[in-house]
Amino acid sequence: MTIEICTVGGYDEIGRNMTAVKIDDDVIIFDMGLHMENYIASTEREDVVKVSADLLMESNAVPDISKIKDWMDKVRLIIPSHAHLDHAGAIPYLANKFNCPVICTPFTAAVLETILRDEKIRLKNKILRLTTNSHYTLNKDIRIEFVSVTHSTPHTVIVAVHTRYGVIMYSNDFKLDNFPTLGKKPNYEKLKELGDKGVACLITDSTNAGKLGKTPSEATAKQMLKDILLGANLEKGLVVVTTFASHIARLKSIVELGKELNRKIYFLGRSLGKYVIAAQDVQVVDFRQDVKLDRYQRQIEKRLQKLQKTKSLLVVTGHQGEPGSVLDKIARGNLNLSFNENDSLIFSCKVIPTETNRKNREALEAVLRKTGIRIFHDVHVSGHAAREDIRDFLALVRPRNLVPAHGDLEKRSSVKSLALEMRLLPEKNIHLMNDGQRFRLA
Numbered sequence: 484m485t486i487e488i489c490t491v492g493g494y495d496e497i498g499r500n501m502t503a504v505k506i507d508d509d510v511i512i513f514d515m516g517l518h519m520e521n522y523i524a525s526t527e528r529e530d531v532v533k534v535s536a537d538l539l540m541e542s543n544a545v546p547d548i549s550k551i552k553d554w555m556d557k558v559r560l561i562i563p564s565h566a567h568l569d570h571a572g573a574i575p576y577l578a579n580k581f582n583c584p585v586i587c588t589p590f591t592a593a594v595l596e597t598i599l600r601d602e603k604i605r606l607k608n609k610i611l612r613l614t615t616n617s618h619y620t621l622n623k624d625i626r627i628e629f630v631s632v633t634h635s636t637p638h639t640v641i642v643a644v645h646t647r648y649g650v651i652m653y654s655n656d657f658k659l660d661n662f663p664t665l666g667k668k669p670n671y672e673k674l675k676e677l678g679d680k681g682v683a684c685l686i687t688d689s690t691n692a693g694k695l696g697k698t699p700s701e702a703t704a705k706q707m708l709k710d711i712l713l714g715a716n717l718e719k720g721l722v723v724v725t726t727f728a729s730h731i732a733r734l735k736s737i738v739e740l741g742k743e744l745n746r747k748i749y750f751l752g753r754s755l756g757k758y759v760i761a762a763q764d765v766q767v768v769d770f771r772q773d774v775k776l777d778r779y780q781r782q783i784e785k786r787l788q789k790l791q792k793t794k795s796l797l798v799v800t801g802h803q804g805e806p807g808s809v810l811d812k813i814a815r816g817n818l819n820l821s822f823n824e825n826d827s828l829i830f831s832c833k834v835i836p837t838e839t840n841r842k843n844r845e846a847l848e849a850v851l852r853k854t855g856i857r858i859f860h861d862v863h864v865s866g867h868a869a870r871e872d873i874r875d876f877l878a879l880v881r882p883r884n885l886v887p888a889h890g891d892l893e894k895r896s897s898v899k900s901l902a903l904e905m906r907l908l909p910e911k912n913i914h915l916m917n918d919g920q921r922f923r924l925a
């Protein structure tokens with residue numbers, strides 16, 4: 484049996500996820516993501532419009548594909564599991580190095596195509612669209628299946644690769660949400676069926692493996708938002724919400740609650756435009772009746788000039804305190820609007836724990852506090868499975884080999900200790916890998 488796995492990136496850090504799996508003479512790449520902090524630092528430092536793949540690799544902003552240089556001509560497919568940039572964002576820079584198509588769900592494809600258009604990058608690779616819960620036959624020995632699962636962006640899939648040696652499964656990222664507010668529940672029947680068939684190896688998300696209990700459903704986040712938007716006496720002023728632009732389910736909840744408040748809803752900012760238009764293009768949602776979307780500075784200025792505060796709900800970019808985001812500009816008085824003590828701001832997110840984000844958010848909040856605006860923090864639930872979710876998932880899938888991914892050693896070790904506690908597989912079959920390492924399946 485010759486299945487070899489190279490854990491290219493995302494094993495020593497959160498970000499720049501990439502795993503390559505060699506099945507006999509065919510290589511499949513799962514994810515090709517950015518390390519956001521390093522990416523922003525390197526693109527800012529170089530002050531260039533088009534950054535080169537080599538520069539990004541040197542800055543650890545993208546996976547180091549030299550780790551699979553002897554496999555380059557064997558790569559048959561690149562499969563991003565979902566649209567988040569730490570999983571798909573390096574494709575525009577690196578995919579050209581491989582002579583093969585990219586295959587992903589329609590929302591992921593729409594986001595990728597938008598990025599390519601915005602950044603004026605031409606990919607020679609075809610982008611193939613495969614819907615959730617369907618198959619793609621690569622050759623007589625390998626078949627790809629997309630299993631629907633929940634996460635914090637639409638059309639996230641668990642990828643199952645059917646081989647003569649069993650199934651290779653890639654579940655990075657996911658949560659088990661039985662009450663999603665957009666899209667379907669995870670396809671448990673299929674996961675069980677694959678477990679019964681025999682999963683030779685599972686490569687899986689360990690981001691929240693150290694968190695005890697179960698990750699709350701997205702329905703809980705909607706209830707948290709409802710509690711504030713409909714119950715916290717916000718009527719005297721403007722209501723502003725900021726959240727992840729790619730979190731279409733969250734945006735849908737905000738729109739539904741904004742309508743209940745009888746407020747006009749405005750989405751302001753470029754990245755909101757990017758993801759919302761992609762979601763509308765593939766019929767995930769349709770906000771056009773209910774939301775006015777302004778992407779660019781001049782449109783936003785015009786909109787804010789005539790804004791009736793008590794009749795408006797703004798959804799803006801800048802949840803991590805990013806300098807230059809719409810929220811940052813308003814707070815610093817760089818747009819035609821100022822906040823005061825009658826206004827309210829909801830952070831429907833958490834701070835992604837990097838040094839830059841912490842500093843940016845602290846600086847932004849210091850400015851915001853001077854305006855007197857009410858601030859509601861952490862109105863959010865995670866998109867990653869916690870310990871008890873991972874337990875349920877492992878019990879369904881029952882892999883013969885396990886590779887915890889997406890996190891530092893501590894996070895990945897939490898998956899290992901859980902699998903050992905469950906007596907699911909022998910310790911030698913649980914592989915704690917570093918970036919750029921390889922192993923062969925026994």
Ligand SMILES: [Zn+2]
Nearest residue numbers: 565567634656
């Ligand atoms: Zn994700």
